[in-house]
Amino acid sequence: LATLHPKRYSEIAQMVQDRAPERDMYLMQLVANVKERFSDMGIKADVSGRPKHLWSIYEKMIVKGRPFEEIYDLVGIRVIVENVGDCYAALGTIHATWKPVQGRFKDYIAMPKFNLYQSLHTTVIGPQAKQAEFQIRTREMHQRAEFGIASHWDYKIKSPSDEMEWLGRMVEWQEETADPNAFMANLKTDLEQDEVYIFTPKGDVVALPIGATPVDFAYSIHTEVGHRCVGAKVEGRLVPLNTRLASGQTVEIVASKQSEAAPSKDWLQFVASHRSASKIRQWYSQERRSEAIDTGHDDLVKELRRADLPVKETLDGETLATVANDLNYSDLDALFAAIGEHHVSAVSVIGKIEKALDELEPGRFKEQATVFHPQRERRDSSKVGVHVEGFSDLMIRLSRCCTPVPPDEVIGFVTKGRGVSVHRNDCANASSLSFDQPDRLIEVEWDDHLEGYFVASVEIKALDRPGLLRDVGDVMSENQVNVIGVETSTNISDRVARMRFDFEISDPTHLNRLMYAIREIDSVYDIYRVVPGGDEQEILSSSDN
The missing domain is CATH 3.30.70.260 (ACT domain)
Structure with a gap:
């Protein structure tokens, strides 16, 4: 505040300084009064006053448009007790002593925030008709609220359920989000969001971000419930899935029992929880990969049959796994997915399978092989992939002047001592050769099964x-x-x-x-x-x- 708005900071600081003695005296008397009431009721508690930060005062003045006197007179009291029962006992004592302000009570113990923050909040009309804010919590809750869940490890060992469940959700969420930056951004957003509290038909409470819909509620119950969600009832009445939920409502999800039930991409337009959106995107990503694997598998089987190779033996044998590894794919599913997504063709994979089998069983494909010379010295195993109909054992090379690539239309030129040079039909050198030496031109074709580079x-x-x-x-x-x-x-x-x-x-x-x-x-x-x-x-x- 001092850096962004130095003038306003100075004004507020001066007003606070002018009113500090009077306010501090009032706060001291109120704390003493609270301690006395707790002592009478047998409640052991640490009671302390909380002076408001200058930023908090500024924010309420600017955002809520409230006068300084009204904000500054609103004092804060923090009560720290030994157990949850004492929290509610302290709350009852405070409400019995001073009149609570309607609508200002929040029970974050029964319904913790997303980040596991727990406390009782209430505002009362205190002495001299001035409002006082109370926060009531256990020492364990205070440790977590002030320093975060990581500093709370000693408490976690004694009562691990809530914290470990929260950390488990974070790990699961991180696994669902591939981009670590997106994970951190979404986590920060959700931690800062206000929440609504929704009841399941069994009376359990589910905390969701404000703006949550029945779809968010379904995914908070279970991923499969979210995927199969086809309808929802709020307070017993059917509502659209994009309905915004309000605290205190009871929601029942209508889930499909059909095996083909799936989430809708349209849900991404209205879900409020990043976890819900992540689950929906993950489902579609897995579905696309599954379809690509099936398509790639089918394409490869067709080419295996066309090449007269044993399908089951090839798919189950080590040769295909070796080919997948040579192509830098982690497993067969990755290879099938690459074929299905057209990153690599089934025809080129067949060529590598035949080459691998020929190395294991020399001569197996000799009768259908065409002798090629390497296109590039750095790729000794590469083949040109061009043949002359009716001829075998010809030296064939791709011309460097036009670097033909399938499916370019090509023409061959019979050289002196260097075999057949293959050019693109529109190559300038090919045009010159066809004019000067047309008798040395020869028709060539690309192979059906291409391999190499x-x-x-x-x-x-x-x-x-x-x-x-x-x-x-x-x-x-x-x-x-x-x-x-x-x-x-x-x-x-x-x-x-x-x-x-x-x-x-x-x-x-x-x-x-x-x-x-x-x-x-x-x-x-x-x-x-x-x-x-x-x-x-x-x-x-x-x-x-």
């Missing part, structure tokens, strides 16, 4: 901004490509960034998907396929969208 180059044009290169790199990584070269430059006058990426991809049929993903990045407005040493070949630009 293919080199592609793209150039990206975008309005320069912080984080642009990082965002493009993230998309490359998500699409399982290996970047082998990057060039970037920015035109200072118009702030247009040009970025060229050279990369290897194991499944070139996904090149267009990668380029569309890059095109969706904020501030990217064009992306081109680049021919090394030649002109840019635009295959995706603004007009494609």
